[in-house]
Amino acid sequence: MDITFLVPCKNLAGGLRVVTCYGNALMRRGHRVTIVYPRQERPVRDRLRRKARRVFLHERDHLDAFCGTLLEVPAITPEFVPDGDCLIATAFTTAYWGDALPPRCGRKFYLIQHYEKVLANAGEDVDATFRLPSRKIVISAWLKDVVEEVSGESGIPMIPNGRDFFISTFEGEGISRNFDIGVMYSPVLFKRTDVALKALTIMRERRPGLKVVMFGTQEPELDKYPDFPFGEVTFLRAPSQEVIRRSYLDTKVWMTASGSEGFCLPALEAISLGCPIVSADNGGIRDIITDGVEGYIVPVGDPAAIADRVLLLLDDPERLRRFSSAGLMRADDFSWERSTEMLEQVLTGNCQFR
Numbered sequence: 001m002d003i004t005f006l007v008p009c010k011n012l013a014g015g016l017r018v019v020t021c022y023g024n025a026l027m028r029r030g031h032r033v034t035i036v037y038p039r040q041e042r043p044v045r046d047r048l049r050r051k052a053r054r055v056f057l058h059e060r061d062h063l064d065a066f067c068g069t070l071l072e073v074p075a076i077t078p079e080f081v082p083d084g085d086c087l088i089a090t091a092f093t094t095a096y097w098g099d100a101l102p103p104r105c106g107r108k109f110y111l112i113q114h115y116e117k118v119l120a121n122a123g124e125d126v127d128a129t130f131r132l133p134s135r136k137i138v139i140s141a142w143l144k145d146v147v148e149e150v151s152g153e154s155g156i157p158m159i160p161n162g163r164d165f166f167i168s169t170f171e172g173e174g175i176s177r178n179f180d181i182g183v184m185y186s187p188v189l190f191k192r193t194d195v196a197l198k199a200l201t202i203m204r205e206r207r208p209g210l211k212v213v214m215f216g217t218q219e220p221e222l223d224k225y226p227d228f229p230f231g232e233v234t235f236l237r238a239p240s241q242e243v244i245r246r247s248y249l250d251t252k253v254w255m256t257a258s259g260s261e262g263f264c265l266p267a268l269e270a271i272s273l274g275c276p277i278v279s280a281d282n283g284g285i286r287d288i289i290t291d292g293v294e295g296y297i298v299p300v301g302d303p304a305a306i307a308d309r310v311l312l313l314l315d316d317p318e319r320l321r322r323f324s325s326a327g328l329m330r331a332d333d334f335s336w337e338r339s340t341e342m343l344e345q346v347l348t349g350n351c352q353f354r
Helices: 014-028 044-056 092-099 125-129 142-152 193-206 240-248 265-272 303-314 317-331 337-346
Strands: 002-006 033-040 069-073 088-090 107-112 135-138 179-184 213-217 232-238 251-256 277-280 295-298
Touching: 002 014, 002 092, 014 265, 014 337, 033 265, 069 240, 088 092, 088 179, 092 125, 092 240, 135 142, 135 337, 179 240, 179 303, 193 251, 193 303, 213 240, 232 240, 240 251, 240 265, 251 265, 251 303, 265 277, 265 317, 277 303, 295 303, 303 317
Parallel strands: 002 033, 002 088, 033 069, 088 107, 107 135, 179 213, 179 251, 213 232, 251 277, 277 295
Antiparallel strands: none
């Protein structure tokens, strides 16, 4: 089949990594895949800065790992989108674009990766996309409940994300873990970086000398968090996937304070490499871990609860080992090849699951 994905931009958003993984896996299954995104107008200084970081620091976007046809177009309109068998929207803006395209672009699908109302200025436009006639696909149980309630449809297929190369490759890998805690940094409000930093502050007060690794797509906003000692943590800006992988392997406990996640890929990545996670109850986390088995789930917006659970694991090596082993076993349930087979069934109309 000729399959086209519509994406809203080209950057390091997790949803684009999902699209890249699906695109490459579908090509391995013999399909022809194209990813289309609109050209973004940027100030000259910004374009030069991005180019310099790519040349000298070798920074790459997720779509750079895609092996098929990648099209940057002036706009997502009929004259720029190729003919195909299947057209897959991947975000609420692209759902509108896809709905306006002619039938020659393919049967229309909508891969829903988050309830994007949490994004600024999304508003009711998100709910309206759930009522479009395209075939919906969701990536987690809580999204399935939301989309079916809003759309009035039932039996929407749920396909979980996979874990690609976030697996241990040899016995003993990850035995020596130099960091106590790992966490992502993000300026996006619903990611609740403020809560994560408060939790780290509580832990460092109770256990001075804790070693923390943190990574994000941009440098921390020092003026926004003037009291947090960023200089005392190891910060990795826009690390490669291999560096991220090594960070999980080098960390005892991962934590996330995010208030809303469509799936929570970092949680799956962490447990896949033997790193238990303490997470806010953000929706997507419940498809990945069970509270008290592979990690802990705490209320959203509660830094003290996060700190308590992280220190509980760090102070109990046997519990930490047990949670790590359980996470490795749980992670085996997730596979991009298996998820791609499920997606292929939906695209061909042979879906036998819900």
